[in-house]
Every structure is written in structure tokens, then in C-alpha cells.
Amino acid sequence: GAGVSQTPSNKVTEKGKYVELRCDPISGHTALYWYRQSLGQGPEFLIYFQGTGAADDSGLPNDRFFAVRPEGSVSTLKIQRTERGDSAVYLCASSLRPPSGRGKEAQYFGPGTRLLVL
């Protein structure tokens, strides 16, 4: 079946511009996650949705970052007034059930969007 898809695959923008990154999760997956990955590092958690609501946005670095999932499926990560330090790969993942400390919910990742801020 179809996996997690992300668009665009690459995005180049100028400092100060606004960007939107899209994630289409696996059909039926209720939980959706956004991560950011810098070169040589592991993915860093940004935000997690359960259904339409942001269940945990504690990883968002500042208020320039915002994400929505209005119908509980597709999600959009929005970055305002981009800075060069925002350059990274932005990964989206989904899981069938929400995360829990005792859970066994595997995450399925998309290929990522490579964002370059000039």
C-alpha cells in the first residue's frame, strides 16, 4: 500500500520568506508526527497530532513554526520568516495508534522535504 508521502521533496527559499511543507500519512493512521533532521544528527521531534488536534507541540523551536491537520489526515508544517538555521530535512511520520510509554506502535516515515534557506 501507499506509504507516507511528502511534498515538495526539495525546497529552496530566501531568508525571511514563508514556506509550507505537506505530509500525506498512511490512510487510517490516527497519529502524525513532524521531525527535523540536521546533517549528521538523528531526527528531532517537533510536533505530534492525534486526529485533528496537536497533542504535543513541545518540540517546535519557536513561534515561527506552526502545523495544522484540519481533517485528521494531511498535515502542513508552516514556517514564517525563514532563517538560514531552519535549513534541514523535515520528516513526517504516522502511526496507527497514538504513542504511549508501553505501546508498540511503529512509526512509518516519509522521504522528507529538504529545505534550504539562502
Added chain:
Amino acid sequence: DAKTTQPPSMDCAEGRAANLPCNHSTISGNEYVYWYRQIHSQGPQYIIHGLKNNETNEMASLIITEDRKSSTLILPHATLRDTAVYYCIVRAVTSGGSYIPTFGRGTSLIVHP
């Protein structure tokens, strides 16, 4: 919160078994251990998970010690396509209170001919 420790890099000859260790000495009794891998320029890929029994699937085997403080991912016959960064993960609690998989820097496995 449980943390994991992995060697930064390993190498393995093609066709041989690759054994990737992970320490998770602070793991809680009911927390699962997950393994993912990330091939260059791709998103992480789920491999396997376990609680306290050894697990095997079409990709790998997972051996968890009896005290659950460490585990080993085994790729029984490594191929060049297994060259990737391998992440051992135990969920950590975010400042927002959710149990979210927390990725460290993983082990960079290079399989050579």
C-alpha cells in the same frame, strides 16, 4: 526517561552477520525497544521492536538481555544495501508529556565487499 547508547560506527563484510549493540540501562519495565534504520537521503525505516523476548522478522533479529538493559540487532547476512545509520530507540517523555520516539545519533554501519 530511558536513553540509549550506541557505538558511532561499525563495519561488516558482505555476507557476514552484523551485530549492532545498544545499551538502555534505564529502560522501564514495560517500555519497548525499537530499531529503525536510515539509508542515505531517505526517511527512517522501521525494522523491529521487542519487549523482553527475542524477536525475528524478515529483516533482522533482536536479542534483548534478560535484565533488559541492552539489546543487539542482528542482520544475519549483511548486504551492501544494509549500509545505513541504525537507531536504537526507547521512547522518552517530551516536555509536553507524550511518549515520543527519541532518536540519538545511531550507529553508522558500513557493509563492505
